[in-house]
Amino acid sequence: MEERLQKILANAGVASRRKCEELITSGKVTVNGKVVTELGVKADPASDTITVSGKPIKKEAKIYILFNKPKGVITSVSDPKGRSVVTDYLKEVKERLYPVGRLDYDSEGLLLLTNDGDLAHKLTHPSHHVPKTYHATVERVPHGNALEKLQKGIKLEDGMTAPAEVEYHDIDPDGKYATIAITIHEGRNRQVRRMFDAIHHPVTRLKRITFGGLHLNNLQRGKHRKLTAAELKMLQESVAGIAVSGQESTTEVED
Incomplete structure (x- = not known):
């Protein structure tokens, strides 16, 4: 069955969908020996020979990991500055893993x-607006009317929340x-x-405890x-109802 090439690569665990698109447009992907640089090309992973940087792709077993990210860890699979990344904590997992969304360096908690x-x-x-719940420790105690502003939506430099x-x-x-x-x-x-900055109660600690229907519960920091x-x-x-062939997804940088 033919599918878009970037979807085949992502499903094979090569990289995220967006990164796979970059690999294609940079000329690093071939189908049956022919370099492909257009994103609309389709292929059949069962019958076509597909390579990335000269190496044939292989289908890996799908794996899904819930990780309690510590503060001071980069949500990435590598870092040019040599800082600790999330995959440093999952070295026994043989499959290639990629984060879904982001938690920033100073935030901790649930990461898929x-x-x-x-x-x-x-x-x-x-x-697909995935609900995400955080425990935000802030300076001083916000009054109820300050929290009401967050409940109704608050104006940030990039628009209303x-x-x-x-x-x-x-x-x-x-x-x-x-x-x-929150x-x-x-x-x-x-x-x-930024939401808490807008009500003048800066965040001193931020921990994500849910993502969609997933819950951190008692999973210890740094464990998965x-x-x-x-x-x-x-x-x-x-x-199930989301069509991904049209509008692009966004790389979420959450905290």
Whole structure:
């Protein structure tokens, strides 16, 4: 069965869908010995010989990992500066893994990694607003009317945010800090931090505890586990109606 070449590469675990598109346009992919540089080309992975940088692709078993990312770790598979990356914590996993979305260097918590490029693409597609819940520890205790601004949507330099779900999680008796549970449905760059900056309560610690229907629960920092069959089915069903051939997905840089 013929499919778009970038989808075949992503499903084979070569890289994310967007990175696969870059590999194609840079002339590093061949189909039956012919260099392909156009994104609309289709191929049949069962009968066509497809190579990337001269190496034939191979189909890997799909793997889905839930990881509790520590603070001070890059959400990437490599870093030119030699800093710690998320895959440093999954060295026993033989399959190539790629993060779904992002958590920034100073944030921690739930991160999904997989070699299923099709699912990753759909989960970060603009038409699928995956709910993400964070525990944001902020300076001082925001009053209820400040949190109401976040609930209704607040103006940032890149536009109004969508309404957020916000509630107190923990309050310091001396009023020096508060931890707020906030659920957003977007993936803008440093969004949660910028939202709290906008109400003058800077974030001092940020931890993501849910992504879609996945929950961090008691998974220890720096540890990982495979998704259960029920969790995987839930994710697949949540994106079942998304067509990915038209609008591009976005690389979410979340916090």
